[in-house]
Amino acid sequence: MKVIMTETLLIDLDTEKWHCRRCDKKIGSARKSYKEGMLVYERDPQDIHPTQLDPEKYEFTFAPDPKWIRILEYYCPKCGVMVETEYLPKGHPPAHDLEFDIDALREQWKDREELTEPAYGPDLQMERKVHRH
């Protein structure tokens, strides 16, 4: 039984491992942080959120202050998909963000059907159907 836990990660209850949903890479023990099996890169936030106002002229420019905040990007080591971004002040220990009780998860899913795609939830609004060709 595989349970989809995030957009790009699942937990295989049989092997108790995190897997990448894009390339099926075995990331690590589901009882530990998936981050331990990730590649991390520290970004200057202005790489991603560029200054819109002239930084020579102005202190605030629509871009985050790189002295105040950094972006940690987490990549799958096999396929390179970005699994998570974490905005942290320099040096702040990354969060163990997802810690699931695997035994409870197994119990919970024993009567559920395995999903092959995430359940993104229903839309309570009128859904506009857009066809692209």
Added chain:
Amino acid sequence: MDKIEALEPNDDQFDEETMMAKFLEETTLFLGPDPEIMGDHDLAERSDREDEAMKKVTDPATLAIVRDRILAGANEGFEMLENMGAAPGAKWGDLVTGVFSAAGDLAISSTGGVLIFSSLVHHPVKFINKYWRDEPTVGIRPGDVFMHNDARYGNIHNTDQSMMLPVFHEGVLIAWAGATVHEGENGAVEPGGMPSSAESVFDEGLKLSPLKVGENYELKRDLVTYFQNTVREPKLQYEDMKVKMFVCRRIEARIREAIDEYGVDAVIACLRVGLEDTRAEVRRRVSEWPDGTVRYSHFADSTLRENVMIKIKLELRKKGDTLTFDFRGSSPEFANRCNNTVQASLKGMICQLFLAFIWPDLPRCQAAFAPMVVLTDEKSALNSSYLTPNAQSMMTFFPAFTGAQIACAKLMFSIPNKSTKVVAAWYDMINTFLYGGMTQHGEIVGNVCADINGMSGGAHGDRDGENAVAPIFATMADIGEQELVEEEVPFIQIVSKRLLMDNQGMGKHRGGMGYEMMVAMTDSEQWGFMVTCIGSKTPNAAGLFGGYACPTYPLCKVKGVDVFEMFKSNPEDFSYSMIDVMNNQPFKEATYSTHHMGLQYELTRRGELYMISQGAGGGYGDVLERDPLDVMRDVEEKLTSQTLANNIYKVVYDTETLVVDEAATQKARDKERAARKKRGMPFKQFCKQWSTKKPPANIPFYGSWDDSKLIYGGSPEETMTPDTMRSITMPHPKDVRIEALEAELEAAQKKLARSAKAKAAPKAKAKAKAAPKAKAKAVRKGRKKSR
């Protein structure tokens, strides 16, 4: 003393202890907020009367019909209030109506409006029940009208005023009808109701503990006059008190009609059953979530007076049918800043996360949050003490909301049955202008623009977020008709609701985008603006599962110009883009500046520009998975620049026709994925060189670092524990500025003296007489340079 001596017993009922208790009860000097009431967000115990009614009326169909009838009454009241209310906020949906059980639990809230208001009014109703019912000088009788606005007795902040009417049947209290409106002006130190310069609760204006303001459905004119005398908009104060009272009366009338038709037991049972069923359903739904823990820290970058880093730490734990929001380890409270949150306000905000964003199909009642647990440190920014100001509590509980929204989205992603779409963080700040002064009609006003509701939605798991759609605290709110507003106030939005290019949280699906606003005063002897948001240094709305956050937002000002005169003479110089105006500086004599988004009330002259942008929602998923056609559509619609399309989304296309080269795009994206693998470092190795033991010394950091029991108070040296937590007192930003300028001046003067001495020394004798002149010249030169 006489009285006590008179009670002195021979009568053995009067032992000393009882006498002391009686004395203390009778001589309470001040009935402040009741910790028992304020700390409890669960439902009141089921009363005997409710139990009896529930035994008598068990037919679910009857209960459902009665419920719909009462809800229709609440919605009718909502419509009345929206149409008749004088507050600008009332006109665009910043209001709510509701029906409470006799004990004070919010049982039915109007379908639209600001749910957090009603989910907090149960505290003042419970206070009235506990303290005023048996108080001979107050009492609760049919026709009584109660009012309240102080957040410390249950509310968000005192710009929102609530009115509550008890509903009696044959002499027995069976329910309460209530209405709350974001009134705006409240007589605080700054106009508009949400002062950011308030340094104590006494700077925050009208602070009503729950009190009786009317009898026999008549407002007491002396009290109304006192309230009017305390605020800048006396007419608004009176008008809306009357409107709210009539709204509550209408709701009361609908409850009565339901009683006439279905009997009082059906009404009492309907309110209680709705609450209990909702609580049970919430427990059932929570139990479908996986057991586990999600951790997320959010960093608020300002107190609105200065940039500081305020950590909001959340550990969300789920076990069985219980969800625990553990905010311990968050920033301490601020003694003289008003960004502190009363813990009950925090709970109300998270309650409506569930009702508006996670389970909008549940009945809108307080029971939706009843099974949740919230933990905070006392004297922290999310559980502030009695004397700390809270008018801008949003600056800490909105970030806490974002933390809860992200943590819940992560925790519940796996469950097959959801009630709404998976969503990244909604934009969580009120990027708009507050204003105050003398209107073109000669009236004093103070209030806020409807753009308070213009927040953008977070990206969904399967599509982009909605642009500038609704605030995090209300569904179905409006952003008003700007033209109508301009009839009443002396400023116009020169640019209004124009989506700002690249203002997005990028991802596989991007967050909803925010619009820019440019305002200028047209015609007033005295007029000023305020802005009350954080997020100029660090982003407010987080991404989800690899999506990026929103950008940060500056306040831009152009002073010393009258753009209206410029429109007459050379309109072609003007650009309807704040970015162009700031980068190109088209007005020769003007001064251009950017600031963080905490602008205290500032007087403005005709035609000076104040410019901000609405925030964007967080992105969802990996940018490289965004459909290239979606990127091109955004480029075509000028929502995304070609720079972003190239650099972030890695789409290759014909820059003229915007036709995507799919093969080349695939290649570019593969190349980027390969580059990621190359530059990425294994986690453990990364942490070794990244993680520090303490916060950096160059940032004023508030809150825990890696140990939630060690809390920093602005520097790595300033530490406390949950037991020794103390309020932070901040220096006045102007004093800080003066100190910096004085230091600069002193350094410049020393430098000057040294260079004058060096110059003068060799020719000292020859030029003895010319020296004073040379010195004066040097001073002039030095000053210019130091600018």
